[in-house]
Amino acid sequence: MADLFENEAPAPSSTAPAEPREDAPLADRLRPRTLSEVVGQEHLTGPEGSIGRMVAAGRLSSMILWGPPGTGKTTIARLLADSVGMRYAAVSAVFSGVADLKKAFAEAETAAKAGQKTLLFVDEIHRFNRAQQDGFLPFVERGTVTLVGATTENPSFALNAALLSRAQVLILERLGHEALGELLTRAEELERPLPLTDDARAALIASADGDGRFLLNQAETLYNAGLDQPLDPAGLGSFLQRRVAVYDKDRDGHYNLISALHKAVRGSDPDAALYYLARMLTAGEEPRYLARRLVRMAVEDIGMADPAALTQCIAARDAYEFLGSPEGELALVQACIYLATAPKSNAAYMAQKAAWRSAKETGSLTPPKNILNAPTKLMKNIGYGEGYSYDHSAEDAFSGDNYWPDEMEPQGFYQPTGRGFEKRVAERMEFWAARRKGRD
The missing domain is CATH 3.40.50.300 (P-loop containing nucleotide triphosphate hydrolases)
Structure with missing residues (x-):
């Protein structure tokens, strides 16, 4: 070359x-x-x-x-x-x-x-x-x-x-208030004091959202306006526009904020969760996308600790579709608060991963014959359905039968927590486990 x-x-x-x-x-x-x-x-x-x-x-x-x-x-x-x-x-x-x-x-x-x-x-x-x-x-x-x-x-x-x-x-980090204040000081040393009250100066710095070039361009606009009296925050807000938040729906800012929203919900901080929800909605994020993500949070991080969380999120989605923006966004806010304040459990999520892994490892094992249907005479003759216990006919509607393939030991994928509704589920599972052990 x-x-x-x-x-x-x-x-x-x-x-x-x-x-x-x-x-x-x-x-x-x-x-x-x-x-x-x-x-x-x-x-x-x-x-x-x-x-x-x-x-x-x-x-x-x-x-x-x-x-x-x-x-x-x-x-x-x-x-x-x-x-x-x-x-x-x-x-x-x-x-x-x-x-x-x-x-x-x-x-x-x-x-x-x-x-x-x-x-x-x-x-x-x-x-x-x-x-x-x-x-x-x-x-x-x-x-x-x-x-x-x-x-x-x-x-x-x-x-x-x-x-x-x-x-x-x-x-490189976004410029903090101290660094942005230093830029304004340098501008004033080069030009003259900005026509702003102290509160308006702080508001100008906040409006820059960490962008030094935007801040200096705003300051230059104020200088060029030739204002006679200093502006207060309200006057500044009327005179200048805030910097539009950096947010690309298909890029890094998008994924950072949805990650922060998910983790704030998981961490049971409703105020932080609302903040990130607001950041995304005010930046123009598609509300339907957020509705989908809230549904995912309901099943991943709340799960059986509060099964109503999923119902809340589906209802919020439907309410948004019915009302549209901006009224329907309140339904998403309600769902977000519900999730953040609900008892948390990822037991269903972990059970899914464990069950999927086991299914891949064990291949095509046949279920035990006693729980197979026998719609034909041949199937009955080879033992399909033989010895099946109808649970509703048993004491406490629980037979304690084995439902696992003969070549496979029973597994324990779902481990409920002691939180929320799952505490009651855990008690039932302990009761059933004791009945199975007594039957064995």
């Missing part, structure tokens, strides 16, 4: 980022100049962090920066190149194709011949398909480029295993 582009001049190497124009957006004018100025990611950029250690050693390895939007992935990549004196090149998976990648690799090889190493930053790397991702491998292995990819998607699902094995995954 280098031969195809050997006459290409390498892109100019990056040293310190160029000074932004005076009319550049506020976020660009406040972009950090050194890694020490990056806020909220000290666990990576600090002296004990992975990035801090690599910079101190003067050697970078390929890495994937995984984190929400507006947390500094692009900034860190550019500053990394400057920190160790590498040439900086960047492509975006949104706007670049195979030709752009070939050109970037060819320029990196030309630069390498001149003794200059290249840091190749690939924004939205998860948007490249599997074949394109595989195209990075030989250049990373040969050291032609040090790859720094940025993604908002879970690398475990979005990136090839081969690529992940050659790069560290570094997780």
Whole structure:
């Protein structure tokens, strides 16, 4: 590939980022100049962090920066190149194709011949398909480029295993209130105090939902408005829009929240369960999907401890279908609260797994003849149904017969707990076990 582009001049190497124009957006004018100025990611950029250690050693390895939007992935990549004196090149998976990648690799090889190493930053790397991702491998292995990819998607699902094995995954955290407050302070030092009351300032930080770039864009809107009087929280809410929550229905945010909802229900925390249910519904999740998941929770985590839980969830589904949104969502809320406050048992779930496993292991064993129907004379002659005890005719409607194949010992798949309705079930099972033992 280098031969195809050997006459290409390498892109100019990056040293310190160029000074932004005076009319550049506020976020660009406040972009950090050194890694020490990056806020909220000290666990990576600090002296004990992975990035801090690599910079101190003067050697970078390929890495994937995984984190929400507006947390500094692009900034860190550019500053990394400057920190160790590498040439900086960047492509975006949104706007670049195979030709752009070939050109970037060819320029990196030309630069390498001149003794200059290249840091190749690939924004939205998860948007490249599997074949394109595989195209990075030989250049990373040969050291032609040090790859720094940025993604908002879970690398475990979005990136090839081969690529992940050659790069560290570094997780950037959403910016907390302290880090976002520091960004606003820097903006005010560069411009002027924001026209906000203290409570409105706190509300502005909360509205950013951890996204530093969004926060600075909101601050710039306030500066440009030329307000005469400071806004209170109500005034701010009327003037600005909240950031739309990060939530992709078919991606990582979706699975994280449904996992959190399920575990909050299992952990009997109705308030946390309602919070995650609200997070998903307000972000636009399909209510029918949530109804299905609530049904699953009812049978997996409540089960026989409260059999009415399943009935509640089916009724909530039907109520939603009858009422529609938003009125029908209250039925889902009621089902969620019911599940979270119900006694818990996964005995039925564990029994299913054990029974399925046993069925696969034992194959095609025939049930004992005494419990087989005998609709024909031949079947009767070979013993089908012979000696069957009709339980309703026995004392306590319990015969204690054996119902297991002759080649198989009786199994104990279902082990009820002592919680809720299952406590009564457990008592009945103990009674029956004692009767069987007496009969034996």
